[in-house]
Amino acid sequence: xxxxxxxxxxxxxxxxxxxxxxxxxxxxxxxxxxxxxxxxxxxxxxxxxxxxxxxxxxxxxxxxxxxxxxxxxxxxxxxxxxxxxxxxxxxxxxxxxxxxxxxxxxxxxxxxxxxxxxxxxxxxxxxxxxxxxxxxxxxxxxxxxxxxxxxxxxxxxxxxxxxxxxxxxxxxxxxxxxxxxxxxxxxxxxxxxxxxxxxxxxxxxxxxxxxxxxxxxxxxxxxxxxxxxxxxxxxxxxxxxxxxxxxxxxxxxxxxxxxxxxxxxxxxxxxxxxxxxxxxxxxxxxxxxxxxxxxxxxxxxxxxxxxxxxxxxxxxxxxxxxxxxxxxxxxxxxxxxxxxxxxxxxxxxxxxxxxxxxxxx
Numbered sequence: 001x002x003x004x005x006x007x008x009x010x011x012x013x014x015x016x017x018x019x020x021x022x023x024x025x026x027x028x029x030x031x032x033x034x035x036x037x038x039x040x041x042x043x044x045x046x047x048x049x050x051x052x053x054x055x056x057x058x059x060x061x062x063x064x065x066x067x068x069x070x071x072x073x074x075x076x077x078x079x080x081x082x083x084x085x086x087x088x089x090x091x092x093x094x095x096x097x098x099x100x101x102x103x104x105x106x107x108x109x110x111x112x113x114x115x116x117x118x119x120x121x122x123x124x125x126x127x128x129x130x131x132x133x134x135x136x137x138x139x140x141x142x143x144x145x146x147x148x149x150x151x152x153x154x155x156x157x158x159x160x161x162x163x164x165x166x167x168x169x170x171x172x173x174x175x176x177x178x179x180x181x182x183x184x185x186x187x188x189x190x191x192x193x194x195x196x197x198x199x200x201x202x203x204x205x206x207x208x209x210x211x212x213x214x215x216x217x218x219x220x221x222x223x224x225x226x227x228x229x230x231x232x233x234x235x236x237x238x239x240x241x242x243x244x245x246x247x248x249x250x251x252x253x254x255x256x257x258x259x260x261x262x263x264x265x266x267x268x269x270x271x272x273x274x275x276x277x278x279x280x281x282x283x284x285x286x287x288x289x290x291x292x293x294x295x296x297x298x299x300x301x302x303x304x305x306x307x308x309x310x311x312x313x314x315x316x317x318x319x320x321x322x323x324x325x326x327x328x329x330x331x332x333x334x335x336x337x338x339x340x341x342x343x344x345x346x347x348x349x350x351x352x353x354x355x356x357x358x359x360x361x
Contacts, residue, residue, distance in 0.1 A: 007052075007054055008053075008324075009056075010054045010055065010081045010082060010321075010324060011057050011079070011080045011081045011082075012043075012058045012059070012080065012081065012084065013058075013060070013071060013074070013080045013083045014043065014059070014061065014083075014084045015065075015068075015071065015083065015084060015085030016060050016061050016062070016063045017063060017064070017065075018063075018268075018294065019268070019290065019293075020037070020038060020290045020348055020349060021038070021086035021104070021106065021288065021290045021291055021313065022037060022039060022085060022086070023036070023037045023039050023040040024036050025063060038344060038345060038348040039085060039086065039103075041344050041347075042084075042332075042335070042341065042344060043084045045340070045344075046328055049331045049334075050327055050328070050331065053327065054324070054327075059080075064268075064269075065267075066246075066247075066267055066268065067244075067246050067264075068087060068246060068247070069092075069093070069246035070246070071087075072093050072096050072097055075096070075097045075316050075317070075318050076096040076318070080318070081317065081318045081324060082315060082316070082317050082324065082328070083315060085315065086103075086104065086290065086313040086314075087314055087315065087316050088106065088249070088288065088312075088313055089248075089311070089312070090251070093248075096319075097316045097317065097318065098316070098317045098319050098321075098322075098325055099314040099315070099316060099317070100314045100315040100317060100325060100328050100332060101332050101333060101336075102360060103313065103315070103332060103341065103360070104290065104313050104345060104349075104360065105311070105312055105313070105357055105358075105359055105360065106288045106289055106290045106310070106312075106313045106355070106357070107288070107290075107308070107309065107310045107311060107354075107355040108252050108253055108286075108288070108289075108309050108310075109249070109286075109289040109304045110241065110253070110283075110284040110286055110304065110305045110308075111272075111275075111287050111295060111303075111304055112231060112284025112302065112303065112304075112305065113276070113279055113284070113302055114301055114302065114303045125219055128218075129215065129218055132218060133215075136180045137180070140173070140176040140177030140178070140181075141173050141176060141177060142176070143176035143179065143180070143204045143207075143208075144172045144173030144174065144175055145169075145172070145176070146176075146200060146204075147172040147175060147176060147200065147201075147204075148168065148169050148172040148173075150196055150197065151191070151196060151197030151200055151201075153192035153194055153197060171186075175187050175190070176204065179208045180208050180211060180212075181212070182209075182212045184208060187201055187204060187205065188205070230303070230305040230307070231284065231305040232305065233256040233307065236256060236258050236259075237283060238259065239259070239282065240259045240261045240281060240282050241253070241258050241259065241284050241285065241286050242261055242263060242271055242275050242284070242285045242286065243261070243262055243263065243285065243286035243287070244262065244263055244266075244271075245262040245264050246264075247286070247287070247288070248311075249286050249311075250262060253286045253308055256308060260286055261282070268287075268291070268292075268295070272285065272295055272299065276299075284305075288311070289304055289306060289352075289354070289357075290313075290352075290357060292304055304354065336360055336361050337361075339361060341360060342358050342360065345357060345358035345360075346358050
């Protein structure tokens with residue numbers, strides 16, 4: 001009893017939700033409640049490591065609350081000593097509370113709809129590969145001209161078909177261009193079989209083959225990128241984005257020129273519904289990557305664009321609880337060193353490849 005009384009009491013808030021960076025609450029048919037998720041597993045390790053030093057009183061947030069600044073305010077006034085959730089750093093938050101050492105790497109992102117048609121894809125391919133096609137024609141003309149001058153004996157076959165020298169030059173150029181497009185029949189069948197001519201034909205066929213393979217690979221790359229249809233800081237456009245007024249990502253995207261319609265007191269499900277019902281007005285939702293990732297699985301027509309900076313995320317601690325902060329950091333750092341944190345992270349985020357979520361070691 002004396003040991004229990006001597007231990008400091010720590011008020012902890014667990015942020016509930018359905019995203020990968022919140023704790024998920026599940027109630028079975030018998031009314032039994034269980035909790036799961038990356039943040040919950042990390043907290044369980046911390047609580048178990050420090051249970052002999054502190055008395056933890058744990059509370060849970062409303063399940064659909066997205067106002068993380070409210071939690072920051074609650075910690076700053078002493079309502080809670082520690083909040084278990086994914087908090088990105090901002091100047092305002094830094095003035096109110098302390099952050100633990102980061103537990104994951106998140107990113108500033110945009111959740112948006114992906115629409116395309118075969119005609120859209122074809123137009124993009126033509127636009128993206130137009131320079132390759134231009135170079136292909138130019139090289140073909142050069143090779144055709146070389147054929148005319150380097151292998152003049154090819155004209156013997158053409159004379160049998162009453163082809164003039166001028167027409168033979170044009171036919172040679174067409175042969176060179178056709179070979180660059182992969183059609184090498186005239187190039188090989190009309191060869192004079194002279195040593196010089198044969199060497200030139202083999203050289204042209206080799207270059208043509210490699211160029212065709214390169215062009216096909218480039219078209220494949222363009223189509224893959226087109227399938228993702230990512231937004232970047234150069235293609236934000238003029239349309240508005242939806243975002244939360246208390247979310248740091250909204251203000252960080254504004255640095256890139258994003259026009260954001262800031263929302264209050266709206267959960268993620270309602271935000272997605274509002275966006276999908278007004279795509280003529282809004283281009284997407286500004287959101288932390290890990291928070292929005294599950295919605296790309298729930299809505300197959302949605303994707304996430306990154307490239308606006310990666311952000312370390314951490315728990316928050318009352319500024320008057322420096323010893324608590326040091327103790328929590330010691331546990332997290334030990335988990336990093338032993339790779340336990342990375343293993344827990346990969347259990348939940350293992351299929352994410354766009355950002356280094358689990359790179360903390």
